Amino acid sequence: MNTLQTVEAIKQIKDGNIIMPQGFKASGVHAGLRYSKKDVGIIYTETPASAAAVYTQNIVQAAPITVTKDSIAVTGKINGIVVNSACANACTGEQGLRDAIEMRKLAATKFGLEDHTFAVASTGVIGEYMEMEKVKKGIEALEPENTLEGARDFGTAILTTDIVTKSCGYEAVIDGKTVKMGGAAKGSGMIHPNMATMLGFITTDAVIESADLHLALSSITNDTFNQITVDGDCSTNDMVLVLANGEANNEPLTPAHPEWSIFLKLLTQTSENLAKQIAKDGEGATKLIEVNVHGMHTKQESQMMAKTIVGSNLVKTAAFGADANWGRIIAAMGRSGVEFQPDHTTIMFGDILVLKDGEPIQFSEEDAKAYLENESIIIHVYLKEGQETGTAWGCDLTYDYVKINGSYRS
Structure with a gap:
């Protein structure tokens, strides 16, 4: 199947969400971990789902990551994930690990299942212990349902400094x-992946074994979640978890399947959509910035350069001020660790040629300023080193970013 046919085979669904695939349910409740907002959520499928995950590459990893890895390792299948916001349960020692294990047990017991059938994720402040009595009451109150309201409640329960929920759906x-x-x-702050600093959850009713699902997820992560950056900080809790419960009843998907490329594109578009929503909702952000680097020897070089540009504080502040300062872009390119010929460099803001x-x-400075005042900005960099292209996404850097992070715990 050629690339055009693969792209045309994918359909985005309006109001698509985490419970859109057959058999999945979700909900979120207010347990008191946050002042008023929902703070404990769940995704559940009665049919055990093949599971695959990628995790933060920060050496310091929170207790829920350890527990989730353990759950997936047992059989490769789980029935759901329980998530809390407000507390990261990171750098909390043996007590933190016991609390994450207890969260898993509470969720599994609620559905009469073995402990390893649930994964756990947490997000929030590092170095604080879980308020387990509140968490327990929250889990007991969860009633997952296959409704738009249930999906929205889950989306709200996992937020920290995010302004909006993030969801999408394709078929x-x-x-x-x-x-x-x-x-x-x-995801809003502390975003600078290798893995994206975020929590991402993807559900599908495709039939696919855990090993093949992991292969698929690993193959698309570098082009999607790992190409976003907000502030250069890599968190302790981040994971992307994919669950496939097989209720679509297709033939098992493997790399040898004639329509494997369709599934990969489905996963890529879902992941890219979520990644871009995270970048756009960076703490205090007003604009989504996309950087495309064309004409490098390798895709990895293109991606590295694109990510360096979009992560540059000087580029980000110029975007905030609608200042067409292309010098900041080429300066970022020069420290990206990628070899290139500066005198072969062409730069454009949208369709406005500046170098x-x-x-x-x-x-026209006026035209450039008008373009940079848009909510979405695309920067193109053209080189003559090779044929490969790479893309990265980020956001502008505003006064509000400092304000939010200067009082994160208060």
Whole structure:
């Protein structure tokens, strides 16, 4: 199947969400971990789901990551995940690990299942212990349902400094069966992946074994979640978890399946959508910035350069001020660790040419300013080193970022 056919096979669903695939339910409640907002959530499928996950590459990893890894390792299948906000349960020692294990047990017991059938995720302040009595009451109050309200409640329960919930949904036909995929995520600050600093949850009713699902997720992570940055900090809790419960009844998906590329594209588009929503909702952000680097020897070089540009505080502040200062872009390129010829560099803000083959071009500052005042900005960098292209996403840096993070615990 060619690339065009694969893209055309994917359909985005309006109001798509985490419970859109067959058999999935979700909910979120206010347990008192936060002052008034929902703070404990759950995703559940009665049919055990193949599970795959990628995790933060921070050496310091929170207790829920240890517990989730343990759950998936038992059989490769789980029935759901329980999540809390307000407390990261990170750097909390043996007590933190016991609390994460207790969260898993409480969720599994609620459905009459073995402990290892649930994963755990937490987000919030590092170095504080879980208020387990509140968590217990929250888990007891969870009633997952296959409704838009349930999906929205879950999306709200996982937020920290996020302004908006993040969700999407897609579908495609595989083996004559409609395969659906939904996603939910949180992430606003402390975003600088290898893994994205975030929590991402993806559900699908496709039939696929855990090992093949992990292969698929690993193959698309570097092009999606790992290409976003907000502030250069890598967190302790981040994971992307994918659950596939098989209720679409397609033939098992493997790399040898003739429509494997459709499933990969389905997963890629879902992941990219969530990643871009996270970048756009950076703490205090007003704009989504996309950087495309064209013409490098390797894709990895292109991605590294694109991510360096979009992560530059000087580029981010210029975007906030709608200042077409292309010098900040080429300066970021020069420290990206990628070799290139500066006199072969062309830069554009949208379709406005500002630098051509290393030499400045006369352009309308008014037009450039008007373009940079948009909520979404695209920067193109063209080089002549090779044929590969890389993309990264980020956001502007505003006064509010400092305000939010200067009083994060208060």
